[in-house]
Amino acid sequence: MTQILTMVAQRLALGLLTLFVVSLIIFLGVELLPGDLTQAILGQAATEETVAAFRKELKLDLPPHERYIAWLGGILQGDLGHSLANKRAITELMGVRLWNTLFLAFISAVISIPLALGLGILAALYRNTLYDRMVNIFTLSSISFPEFFVAYILILVLAVQLGWFPSISNIGEELGFWERVYRSILPALTLTLVVVAHMMRMTRAAIINLMASPYIEMANLKGLPRARVIVKHALPNALAPIINVVVINLAYLVVGVVIVEVVFVYPGLGQLLIDAVRTRDIPVVQATGLFFAAAYILLNLTADVLSILTNPRLLHPR
Amino acid sequence: MNDDAAITDTPEPLLKMTGLRIEGQADEQWNEIVHGVDVVLHRGEVLGLIGESGAGKSTIGLAAMGYARPGCRLSGGDIVFDGVELRSASENYKRDLRGVRIAYVAQSAAAAFNPAHRLIDQFAEAPVHHGVKSRAEAEADAKDLYRQLQLPYPEQIGYRYPHQVSGGQLQRAMTAMAMSCRPDLIIFDEPTTALDVTTQIEVLAAVKDVVKQFNTAAIYITHDLAVVAQMADRIMVLRYGNLVEEGTADQIINHPKEDYTQRLLAVRTYRKPDADPPSEEPLLRIEDVSASYSGSARVLENIDLEIGRQRTVAVVGESGSGKSTLARVITGLLPPEDGRILFEGEALPPALPQRTREKLRRLQMIYQMPDTALNPRQRLRDIIGRPLTFYLGLTGRKREDRVRELLEMIELEPDDFIDRYPTELSGGQKQRVCIARALAAQPDLIICDEVTSALDQLVAEEILKLLQRLQDELHVSYMFITHDLATVRAISDEIVVMLQGRIVEQGTKNDVLTPPHHDYTDLLLSSVPEMEIGWLDRTLAEREGRRSRGEKVLESADQ
Numbered sequence: 001m002t003q004i005l006t007m008v009a010q011r012l013a014l015g016l017l018t019l020f021v022v023s024l025i026i027f028l029g030v031e032l033l034p035g036d037l038t039q040a041i042l043g044q045a046a047t048e049e050t051v052a053a054f055r056k057e058l059k060l061d062l063p064p065h066e067r068y069i070a071w072l073g074g075i076l077q078g079d080l081g082h083s084l085a086n087k088r089a090i091t092e093l094m095g096v097r098l099w100n101t102l103f104l105a106f107i108s109a110v111i112s113i114p115l116a117l118g119l120g121i122l123a124a125l126y127r128n129t130l131y132d133r134m135v136n137i138f139t140l141s142s143i144s145f146p147e148f149f150v151a152y153i154l155i156l157v158l159a160v161q162l163g164w165f166p167s168i169s170n171i172g173e174e175l176g177f178w179e180r181v182y183r184s185i186l187p188a189l190t191l192t193l194v195v196v197a198h199m200m201r202m203t204r205a206a207i208i209n210l211m212a213s214p215y216i217e218m219a220n221l222k223g224l225p226r227a228r229v230i231v232k233h234a235l236p237n238a239l240a241p242i243i244n245v246v247v248i249n250l251a252y253l254v255v256g257v258v259i260v261e262v263v264f265v266y267p268g269l270g271q272l273l274i275d276a277v278r279t280r281d282i283p284v285v286q287a288t289g290l291f292f293a294a295a296y297i298l299l300n301l302t303a304d305v306l307s308i309l310t311n312p313r314l315l316h317p318r
Numbered sequence: 319m320n321d322d323a324a325i326t327d328t329p330e331p332l333l334k335m336t337g338l339r340i341e342g343q344a345d346e347q348w349n350e351i352v353h354g355v356d357v358v359l360h361r362g363e364v365l366g367l368i369g370e371s372g373a374g375k376s377t378i379g380l381a382a383m384g385y386a387r388p389g390c391r392l393s394g395g396d397i398v399f400d401g402v403e404l405r406s407a408s409e410n411y412k413r414d415l416r417g418v419r420i421a422y423v424a425q426s427a428a429a430a431f432n433p434a435h436r437l438i439d440q441f442a443e444a445p446v447h448h449g450v451k452s453r454a455e456a457e458a459d460a461k462d463l464y465r466q467l468q469l470p471y472p473e474q475i476g477y478r479y480p481h482q483v484s485g486g487q488l489q490r491a492m493t494a495m496a497m498s499c500r501p502d503l504i505i506f507d508e509p510t511t512a513l514d515v516t517t518q519i520e521v522l523a524a525v526k527d528v529v530k531q532f533n534t535a536a537i538y539i540t541h542d543l544a545v546v547a548q549m550a551d552r553i554m555v556l557r558y559g560n561l562v563e564e565g566t567a568d569q570i571i572n573h574p575k576e577d578y579t580q581r582l583l584a585v586r587t588y589r590k591p592d593a594d595p596p597s598e599e600p601l602l603r604i605e606d607v608s609a610s611y612s613g614s615a616r617v618l619e620n621i622d623l624e625i626g627r628q629r630t631v632a633v634v635g636e637s638g639s640g641k642s643t644l645a646r647v648i649t650g651l652l653p654p655e656d657g658r659i660l661f662e663g664e665a666l667p668p669a670l671p672q673r674t675r676e677k678l679r680r681l682q683m684i685y686q687m688p689d690t691a692l693n694p695r696q697r698l699r700d701i702i703g704r705p706l707t708f709y710l711g712l713t714g715r716k717r718e719d720r721v722r723e724l725l726e727m728i729e730l731e732p733d734d735f736i737d738r739y740p741t742e743l744s745g746g747q748k749q750r751v752c753i754a755r756a757l758a759a760q761p762d763l764i765i766c767d768e769v770t771s772a773l774d775q776l777v778a779e780e781i782l783k784l785l786q787r788l789q790d791e792l793h794v795s796y797m798f799i800t801h802d803l804a805t806v807r808a809i810s811d812e813i814v815v816m817l818q819g820r821i822v823e824q825g826t827k828n829d830v831l832t833p834p835h836h837d838y839t840d841l842l843l844s845s846v847p848e849m850e851i852g853w854l855d856r857t858l859a860e861r862e863g864r865r866s867r868g869e870k871v872l873e874s875a876d877q
Binding site for chain 1: 380383385387388412413414415416417418421422424425426429430431432433434435443444447448478479481482
């Protein structure tokens with residue numbers, strides 16, 4: 001057990017290190033952007049004095065490393081800085097939107113993960129049959145289309161023609177849980193269609209990969225039905241690669257939602273990022289960027305730990 | 319009345335396969351691999367199926383369960399088990415049969431147990447699923463059977479995962495699992511092939527005991543005639559999917575009719591003539607070498623060893639005894655922690671990168687698995703030619719001529735073979751190519767790591783004879799790592815016996831093989847099955863007798 005705890009601690013430390021490097025990259029990346037920030041915000045007409053005053057207010061007159069340390073120090077204390085556009089604290093600005101993004105990711109995950117695993121297991125069970133081929137064709141085509149295209153097709157069919165769901169997902173805190181779920185269905189479906197193929201194919205491949213193992217033959221020769229052989233004997237040993245792919249897709253559900261949020265006017269982090277880029281609201285861009293990186297690293301870390309935990313050799317040492 | 323008498327004289331057999339034909343798929347084509355074999359098995363009878371790889375013994379064994387591996391199909395004949403024809407039976411009927419009335423024991427228990435589940439869960443699966451026993455009954459039964467099969471801690475061992483249990487124990491746990499529904503028939507598919515001899519004897523005894531006690535019929539598949547002589551009532555000798563000879567164990571072992579059976583029986587008789595030990599300075603001298611992997615427990619401790627010119631030194635021991643590690647230390651793959659290695663009296667640098675190309679040339683290696691030791695994308699011309707260029711700088715015409723010479727040396731026709739890829743060779747031919755590749759460097763010492771273990775007995779014997787002829791012609795020395803004592807008897811001048819990283823006994827072949835031995839050498843030698851019916855019972859009785867007289871009897875480390 002201590003072995004596993006040490007391992008988790010090591011991974012966590014590595015994750016923090018990665019996050020630190022990412023913060024450097026984000027800061028430098030923004031620093032390297034061409035043009036003067038104050039000029040861009042205040043416009044060409046601004047006088048020298050106002051520009052200088054504004055620079056001082058933003059602390060842009062300080063050398064970069066000092067600003068970086070101040071920024072990092074603020075983050076460590078839970079202060080992400082203030083938006084340039086409306087002067088509000090970024091933590092406050094991100095708060096609601098962060099929950100909205102996580103809510104959407106959660107709904108999509110609840111639909112897509114069981115669906116992908118189920119389809120994958122069935123595809124392995126009925127390998128090379130018509131069903132297997134149809135599932136492959138369908139999921140592969142859905143992943144091949146750009147997200148916005150899938151989104152517009154869904155809007156066209158389910159919102160415009162059938163009128164089942166709203167085409168704009170303007171959710172707010174005043175709405176009840178189910179109302180929010182209802183309004184988030186279309187973006188969640190779009191995301192599901194994008195991620196399900198990857199997970200389903202990995203589930204299928206990981207299981208089929210094991211079907212030639214002697215212990216699978218043994219299970220067959222015990223007279224167990226095929227479904228039981230796959231679920232009880234192949235799946236537990238195929239979990240490590242499946243978990244990895246599932247988590248990578250979960251990370252995508254959190255950080256890759258920008259386009260989908262824009263299409264459905266969903267008030268999430270992606271929208272915030274797009275708006276901030278448009279208005280050159282640098283502190284907001286930096287903060288959201290850092291949050292996306294953190295989410296990505298944390299999820300991948302979870303994947304590593306989980307896939308190691310599914311290995312009985314590590315869980316039950318000699 | 320006469321009719322009735324006839325029926326009681328020849329009761330309905332438990333299993334009757336007539337004209338069994340099985341096809342295998344290769345390159346989109348179906349080829350017949352078993353050509354109409356008849357098998358009859360009565361209740362409580364043990365039938366041995368023997369033959370080399372490709373004889374179809376496993377395929378026939380599995381066919382008795384109405385099962386064909388993926389890529390194979392049962393294409394003809396009848397398989398009648400207890401009155402029902404299985405080839406035409408429904409999948410559901412066969413599923414209800416498997417695990418309940420016919421069970422299977424696989425060759426490698428380590429691979430055939432699911433790594434994700436505890437032993438007892440896997441034991442209980444068949445009886446509970448088929449409704450033979452409740453979970454609690456199955457668990458109690460598992461513990462009983464574990465006890466009968468003499469597994470240590472029978473109450474607890476079932477709650478372990480497969481990787482927590484040794485190979486010999488796993489094989490017994492698998493036999494217990496096959497017994498879980500008290501089947502009428504068990505197929506044993508080479509159940510002891512992957513085990514060390516000292517462990518094999520225990521497993522054989524346990525299997526024999528339990529089969530007898532429950533009056534279970536068994537098909538015992540093996541390539542080892544000495545093993546089948548201990549286990550079977552009746553033996554069928556198979557080759558290329560045909561029956562060669564069938565008879566009682568006594569008929570086959572003591573009075574074989576067919577030439578092929580006689581050759582199989584004669585395999586272990588080849589023996590290198592004794593030679594006087596050389597008086598000159600040894601080629602390789604290992605002084606007080608100790609080694610470990612990344613600072614963990616010592617794998618080798620204080621090894622002292624000499625290999626003379628044109629001598630064959632056999633290093634024997636069970637898996638885990640450190641014999642392969644010794645080879646890694648000598649080749650420089652694993653630098654020793656202590657001690658030194660002298661080559662012609664001169665110290666060899668401990669690590670591979672520090673050795674000159676000339677030093678590397680003089681020490682070559684041949685591996686256990688010729689399949690993985692040869693690059694499948696290269697023709698023999700390149701495989702054998704590469705060391706010629708690398709070590710000796712041969713190119714063009716000279717290199718080509720030398721490759722042909724080497725191919726002739728290993729008895730492969732140059733014109734026919736030089737452009738072949740490894741996949742176009744048989745296992746024995748591949749090992750020959752590995753030998754040629756080692757010889758290309760004109761080494762003084764070749765380390766042979768279990769070079770015959772992956773080969774059939776007849777092929778292995780040809781390889782041993784070839785190695786011997788090459789030694790006589792080229793005066794090369796061999797260090798022969800093996801767990802197979804028949805090989806040791808055949809080829810060695812000197813024997814080194816290893817146990818848990820130490821040398822327990824060493825000397826000339828006659829010294830080591832004639833008593834008195836070190837206790838461990840004795841255990842090792844007395845555990846090698848002999849081609850004699852009743853050897854197993856006799857040996858076990860002998861050991862039991864010594865134990866009851868209070869004498870010390872060493873036991874396998876894999877208890």
